[in-house]
Amino acid sequence: MPDDLTIVRRGPINVAAEMNAGLCVKCEARHVGLCDALGDDDLHFLAGVARRASAARGQIFITEGDPAKQFFNINHGTAKLYKDLPDGRRQIIGFVSTGDFVGLAAEKIFGFTAEALEPIQYCRFDRTELRGVFGRFPIIERRLLDVASHELVIAQEQMLLLGRKTALERVATFLDGWRSRATACAAPNAAPNAALDLPMSRSELADYLGITIETVSRALATLRKQGVVSIGSDHRIAILKPARLAAISQAAE
């Protein structure tokens, strides 16, 4: 887990802050998630406790059961968070992308594993140091509470999906959600019906939706036959009938 920066901390925060000064301001995630809460000037203090790092595809940067000494903020790329049962069954509890904060849902130890789906860049924060920042910028704590609340809402939606939706509804719900996520991040002038880029495999989709890869494949085939989606290569899917997709996902009609 190599850091791009190796910083030996000897003095108070400002030593590191100077070295990191421009990093946060120029960060790709500057205006999403946590970092958007601070002004450019204040951001320097956050930079002081941030450690930039990257991970290759397939690399694990949080391991379930390890002491939860850090928080993470994704600057670029997508990762999966998952929990395993002893016999190998796996549940992916979420995908995190640019701007997402990881590690809130942890007590003494991490309750999940995090693995990069593609090459990613992220910031690592020492929990103790970040608590110090809280004192100076209460707005960060406020923002973290908002982030946690939002994640709870997402988690509750996912419980409804996993507990009560059919395979077809699950796949439709995922595609609809991923579509809105993509359009929210896209440039305003982007084509509304452009093909989605799915960084995850069918296997990962299955582990996220609580079904098998074969069932994912069959559900996608059904949606394709109904003209709801068009499947280019395996990781590119275009939504042809967004309204129909949303209707299926909400079990309407």
Next chain:
Amino acid sequence: MPDDLTIVRRGPINVAAEMNAGLCVKCEARHVGLCDALGDDDLHFLAGVARRASAARGQIFITEGDPAKQFFNINHGTAKLYKDLPDGRRQIIGFVSTGDFVGLAAEKIFGFTAEALEPIQYCRFDRTELRGVFGRFPIIERRLLDVASHELVIAQEQMLLLGRKTALERVATFLDGWRSRATACAAPNAAPNAALDLPMSRSELADYLGITIETVSRALATLRKQGVVSIGSDHRIAILKPARLAAISQAAE
């Protein structure tokens, strides 16, 4: 939704605070959850923005889709939180009891409905007013963040259950979890293997575990035949082999 206290607020917080003065200090939930974060003196400020209320069995006190203008804290009793699909399928996303805080997982509107399983008492907080309290007692905000983090961990465990566990494992996991919840709340001298009191019906259990009432019943019958539990009346279950129950719930062996 009748309030036990009808308070007309004319001046600043201290007017209500005086009327509520003893309420929080004597509250059954005084030393659990949110309220335990404050000292007796500081608690008066919290009392100033709290409205006590009660709900009868079956009464709904939060409706999915309504504007989320309040937070709630359960002082006594148990309630279920659930989400419905248009065709009637229901997913219970959690049970809340004495000391639990409700309403963090809400953005503009509530994403779930809350209904009392038995007669309950609770405190209602105006979100705007509580935000004011945050400024004075940052520790409350810190505590709320802890609460939200813990709920996220619980939610992630439940996602694993709903996505990947068998019916038997789900029921075992629930019983094991309810047991530890009960022993955590019980007096230290309580019998360790006393029968559990389950305030929810088989139907509610099924909606929580993502299965049907028949499947719940069959799973309980299996556990009974294996000597793991003993079922008294429908709402009283004794755990005879806690270790075996835990093993089944974790899919170990």
Next chain:
DNA sequence: CGGCTATTTGAGTCTAGTCAAAGCCTGTGG
């Protein structure tokens, strides 16, 4: 182009769901 892996499709099985009936508590009223 060829090998490798991921995905799709097919056939059969199984877990859990559905429908139905019987049993059992609970609470009420005579």
Next chain:
DNA sequence: CCACAGGCTTTGACTAGACTCAAATAGCCG
């Protein structure tokens, strides 16, 4: 105190949606 009505729970028989195993196909990368 007991009988009875009603709802909740259990059990049984059958069905269905998703899983497993297996084979064919399609992308992807060198």
